[in-house]
Amino acid sequence: MRAAVAMRSDERDPLACLELKDAWPVPEPGPGQVRIRVAASTINLHDLWTLRGGAGASETFPRVLGCDIVGWDESGREVMVTGAFGDPDAGYGDETLDPRRKLISEDLPGAFGEYTVVPARNVIAKPAWLDMQQAACLNVAWSTTYRLLFTRGQAQPGERALIQGAGGGVSTAAISMARAAGLYVIATSRSEAKRKRALDLGAHEAVATGERLAQPVDIVVDTVGAATWQHSLRSLRPGGRIVTAGATTGSDIPLELPRIFYRQVSVIGSTSATRSETLRMLSFMHAAGLRPVIDSVFPLERIHDAFKRTAEGDLFGNVVIDIASR
Ligand SMILES: NC(=O)c1ccc[n+]([C@@H]2O[C@H](COP(=O)([O-])OP(=O)(O)OC[C@H]3O[C@@H](n4cnc5c(N)ncnc54)[C@H](OP(=O)(O)O)[C@@H]3O)[C@@H](O)[C@H]2O)c1
Numbered sequence: 001m002r003a004a005v006a007m008r009s010d011e012r013d014p015l016a017c018l019e020l021k022d023a024w025p026v027p028e029p030g031p032g033q034v035r036i037r038v039a040a041s042t043i044n045l046h047d048l049w050t051l052r053g054g055a056g057a058s059e060t061f062p063r064v065l066g067c068d069i070v071g072w073d074e075s076g077r078e079v080m081v082t083g084a085f086g087d088p089d090a091g092y093g094d095e096t097l098d099p100r101r102k103l104i105s106e107d108l109p110g111a112f113g114e115y116t117v118v119p120a121r122n123v124i125a126k127p128a129w130l131d132m133q134q135a136a137c138l139n140v141a142w143s144t145t146y147r148l149l150f151t152r153g154q155a156q157p158g159e160r161a162l163i164q165g166a167g168g169g170v171s172t173a174a175i176s177m178a179r180a181a182g183l184y185v186i187a188t189s190r191s192e193a194k195r196k197r198a199l200d201l202g203a204h205e206a207v208a209t210g211e212r213l214a215q216p217v218d219i220v221v222d223t224v225g226a227a228t229w230q231h232s233l234r235s236l237r238p239g240g241r242i243v244t245a246g247a248t249t250g251s252d253i254p255l256e257l258p259r260i261f262y263r264q265v266s267v268i269g270s271t272s273a274t275r276s277e278t279l280r281m282l283s284f285m286h287a288a289g290l291r292p293v294i295d296s297v298f299p300l301e302r303i304h305d306a307f308k309r310t311a312e313g314d315l316f317g318n319v320v321i322d323i324a325s326r
Contacts, residue, residue, distance in 0.1 A: 001026050002326075003113030004303045005062045009053030015304050017051050024064070027109050029117040036079060036118060039071040039324045040136035041111035042169070043303075043310045045248060046103060051307075066111030066321070067104040069118065070126060070135040078126040080135050081118050082143065084272035094274045096147070103272070104139070112303060114323060122275065127282055130291070137292035137318040138281075141169030142177075143273035144245055146281035148221065149177055152270040153243040157182030159218040162235050164188050164228040166198040166206065169318040170245065172293045174221045175201050177281075180288035186213065188228070197316050201293065219243065226250035233259050241266040248313075293317030299326065 003024040008017045029035045047065040069081035085108070086101025088094055095101060102108075109116045126135045148170075149155045155178060163174045166189035178185045179202030186205045187198035195206035207213070209228065216237040222228055225247025232242050233256055242265065260267065273281070285291070295315040298306035299322050306319050 001114035002300060003064050004300060006051055006065050007062050009051055011052045014051035015307055024113060026115045027117045032120055033117045034073055034120045034123060036069060036071045036073060036116050038069060038111050038114060038116055039132040041066040041321045042068045042136050043306050043319045044140045048311060064109040064113045065105045068136045068139045069111040069116060070132050079123050080126045081122050082124055082139060082275045082278040083122045085119050085122060096272045096274055129286060133294060133297060133320045134292055136320050141318055142173045142292060143278045143281055145170050145173040147273040147277050148243045148245050148270040151277060152268050153219055155183055155219055160184045162186045162217040162220045164222045164232060165224040166194045167316045170223045172317050175203050176290050180290055194316055224248050226253045229253045236265055238263045241268055243268045243270055245270045295319050297322055
């Protein structure tokens with residue numbers, strides 16, 4: 001099969017480690033697994049960090065990356081794949097908390113090849129109201145954001161939410177879902193063009209990164225990390241909460257403990273989403289008429305250009321890889 005394969009990692013030249021192969025072996029499903037013919041995927045920072053050999057990245061190479069999987073099962077049904085692959089009965093409450101859970105593309109092959117295999121319980125039907133490219137944006141960016149906002153963050157209608165870094169897949173999903181759920185949404189961006197797009201997407205206000213807010217907020221969604229953390233802490237009301245699922249600009253940040261304990265702020269981590277959260281999110285998106293924002297679409301043969309677009313950071317929404325058409 002055709003596949004883009006990570007052969008190794010290199011911090012300084014990560015894209016040199018990604019090779020296009022025309023005759024990579026088609027993976028065989030093991031017990032409890034099914035094979036999917038992949039239609040589309042997206043580029044996520046997890047893929048880039050794996051190629052860079054970043055902290056937490058698995059060192060097993062060669063590997064097919066790609067954490068969003070949509071396509072067809074062996075009966076031809078249109079499907080999407082949920083998760084993190086974890087055991088919901090591991091004893092900690094849900095599959096994302098299973099200490100042995102794996103992200104897609106860590107143990108099993110990911111989506112940047114024509115076929116992949118996944119645990120059968122992570123496969124759900126793709127709703128007909130989403131096309132394959134839209135559905136490809138949902139597992140990593142949207143499901144993560146749904147859990148982050150509503151399960152972990154307990155976002156409530158009428159609350160004021162600050163969403164840092166308007167352009168990413170997570171922040172575009174957060175703006176859309178928080179607005180549809182009845183929150184007052186303030187987005188930040190370094191770029192005037194992205195601030196305008198954030199307003200078009202549903203934000204009530206869009207301010208420059210780091211700009212002091214007129215009034216404090218109840219909840220902050222911060223996946224930018226080092227560049228915005230201090231602003232996130234300073235923008236919260238006493239008793240407010242920051243929900244984090246990533247640190248694009250780095251995680252080496254002063255925690256400012258006095259600000260956290262005197263002002264009784266909660267810092268909440270969130271990762272991935274459960275199968276049932278993904279199903280609820282799809283119902284929410286359908287009821288509210290929400291669709292993901294697609295920044296650009298690249299064929300598998302141009303995956304290096306797609307990675308460059310992601311690494312440059314000037315995107316708005318998700319970068320999609322079209323695997324099935326050629
Ligand atoms: N834990 C999980 O399950 C999970 C799932 C999905 C994603 N994540 C993580 O969440 C993070 C967000 O991912 P993403 O793919 O949605 O978006 P992304 O490509 O990481 O970009 C997010 C935003 O970061 C902002 N940014 C970048 N450099 C900046 C800087 N120097 N100063 C200020 N802002 C800066 C940009 O905002 P502007 O350009 O608008 O200023 C951009 O829109 C990543 O770290 C990713 O790994 C985690």
